[in-house]
Amino acid sequence: MEKLFKLFAQLSASFVFVILVATVIVLYITAKPAIEEFGAHFIIEPRWGVEVTQNKPTDRTPAGATANSGTTKSAVSDHTSTTDNSTADTNSSDNTIDDSMDTPMDDSMDNEFGSDENIPMDDDTDTGQANLPDTAGKNTKILYGGAIPIIGTLFSTLIAMLFAIPVSMGIAVFLSEIANQHVARPIGVAIELLAAIPSIIYGMWALFYFGPFLASIFGGHSVSLLIAGLVLGIMVIPFMAALSRDAINTTPDVLKESAYAMGATKFEVIKDIIFPYARAGIIGSIIVSLGRAMGETMAVAFVIGGVFKFAHKLTDPTTSIPVVLANNFAESSGISMNALFYLSLILFVVSFITIFSAKYFFLRRH
């Protein structure tokens, strides 16, 4: 029994590791064509699904726009034949469409993602072999770049954290130190109920009420980076508050009493004793919430706008990595699918780096 238990514990621990490695490998393999195609430039390239002509200009226009995932129909006027990526920013402002090129080309990328032939696919077929001699005499390829969703993800998470951390700490301190039992218990239950609400409900609520309400205060659209960030913040507050409250509750009474016995006020005890003592738990709650906010899809998809544009103001719509993935997955195949996997690999790496640097900076022993 003893041995069996030990074996089980070891197996479950290695299971986590296997899953992690397997995920990374699958992400990498599927993203590989896109990585080879676009390289590290993907990260700073703001255009997504824009056809560019290589070497020689051409007057060919895209055959037509196909309906795509939630955003507006495309009318690509931005068919500038440029190979120079330095003009990316100017172009990007026009690309409100994710991907809509539908050039009649033979399908050379016959991979497993190639789906129904009847549906007009959004990806060009020769993109994977742009270097090969072009049979049709045209040398075009579709560019995919992740700069806008990456920036959108980082900023919406940043806004969420800026909003959620102070509010959650206030709630946690109130529940554990200030409120008496009769008040703290119902509020604690309410917080846990809030944590159980599925994110899509937050998204719907924000789209119909919270977004228009904020837009009437701050101006701008009723879908925007700011609203996405705030909704994310609202979503993670219950988690952060509940976990931080539990961490704060682990402070021994006698430790607080010895601080009071030295003449400390309640505020001083909270600031100097409770927060340093519960630091690891509080940082842990922030990290968990951070990971959740970064990968959140549905709530953000409702309110961020889903357009490939940099948000120049907080109230501008933009997009984030999970939203791009969710919106475009159904219509993708070939290189665009690879690009989506590339994007998800980037999300994975960014979350990984954020969480580890947070741990390193805040949890190392002084």
Next chain:
Amino acid sequence: MKNKMEINHFSFTYKGAKAPSLNNITLPVQTHKVTSIIGPSGCGKSTLLRSMNRIHDLYPGNTYEGEILLLDKDGNQQNILDIKKENEFIHLRQKVGMVFQKPTPFPMSIFDNIAYGLKLTGLKNKHKLYDYVEKSLRDVALWEEVKNRLYDDARGLSGGQQQRLCIARVIALKPEVILFDEPTSALDPLSTLAIEEMIFELKQNYTITIVTHNMQQASRISDYTAFMYLGDLIEFDHTETIFIRPKEKQTEDYITGKFG
């Protein structure tokens, strides 16, 4: 010379409890003497001690009767049970320091642990702080052990060192009375001896009240001893009298080990 503290007809009832935990306690605490309170577990000795700096008031709903008088420097007696404002509580707790059963180092460096109380009183001067910290650590014979790692986390010290640190922290504030709540029950015999010797030194400058389970400890270090049983003060006298010729049968039974 007036007594430093006088507890007169003091009764204490915990929140929600039907019967009082302390009944009509009358106990003088003499200036610059060590008064020990002994008795079996649950007799209310810690409750009494914790009433003397009103640390009970962190948890609302407890009720008091009677009076606890504290002599201030001008010779006036103040009833500490009348205190209601937070800044008066702070003032009281800086005058009546407390050391707990388990060592409670704050989650900060050794230096900051001791400087913390001083900073709360508004002292900011770095050099003065350092001088006070050094002096307090020397008073508890900890300076030589920690002078090279003053800025390390205090939780890295051993149990006995931590408890001496907690005492240094209290005496840095220059209190008038120090309350010890079983300060050595979590420590080994050597650390216990060190702390007992320290208490013996401290009584020249401070009035000390100590709650202890250990009757030998009470007989070694205290000048006066009070025996409590089930919320009542059974007997209070000079320590020798209590241990050699107790007047009450219950006291004699307890100190000779017949119960408790």
